Amino acid sequence: MGRLAGVAGFAVVMVLLSSAGNARADVVVRIDKSSQRMSVIVNGEHRYTWAVSTGIYGTPSGTFRPQSLARYHRSTLYNNAPMPYSIFYDGNFAIHGTTHVSQLGGPASRGCIRLHPSNAAVLFSLVQQQGLGNTRISIH
Numbered sequence: 001m002g003r004l005a006g007v008a009g010f011a012v013v014m015v016l017l018s019s020a021g022n023a024r025a026d027v028v029v030r031i032d033k034s035s036q037r038m039s040v041i042v043n044g045e046h047r048y049t050w051a052v053s054t055g056i057y058g059t060p061s062g063t064f065r066p067q068s069l070a071r072y073h074r075s076t077l078y079n080n081a082p083m084p085y086s087i088f089y090d091g092n093f094a095i096h097g098t099t100h101v102s103q104l105g106g107p108a109s110r111g112c113i114r115l116h117p118s119n120a121a122v123l124f125s126l127v128q129q130q131g132l133g134n135t136r137i138s139i140h
Contacts, residue, residue, distance in 0.1 A: 036054065
């Protein structure tokens with residue numbers, strides 16, 4: 001009976017550990033530069049697809065983790081341009097909202113990934129809630 005109780009206890013601990021792991025969401029942000037689209041996947045479930053604008057002269061490709069978040073950032077490189085809901089992922093490169101919404105769907109930025117401000121707010125909130133370490137940004 002002692003061995004069965006030990007096995008049952010082990011099983012309960014494993015169930016508790018696996019369910020605790022499910023509380024964390026994995027956020028995957030995929031940017032397709034050829035289609036100028038972003039897909040957002042949470043825990044393997046597709047949640048959003050949005051039009052974006054990537055860089056006219058290029059946006060870095062690869063897989064990144066967000067480095068920092070800035071709700072009300074202004075560019076020190078480009079005339080104090082507003083960059084609401086910035087998610088910095090590679091030095092000065094960020095995903096952020098834009099006032100140039102008519103340009104979404106085609107390359108238009110200096111290298112950042114621009115989103116409609118309402119979509120940028122949704123993504124910013126999701127990354128903020130789930131954590132930088134649980135978010136991956138894939139740009140291709």
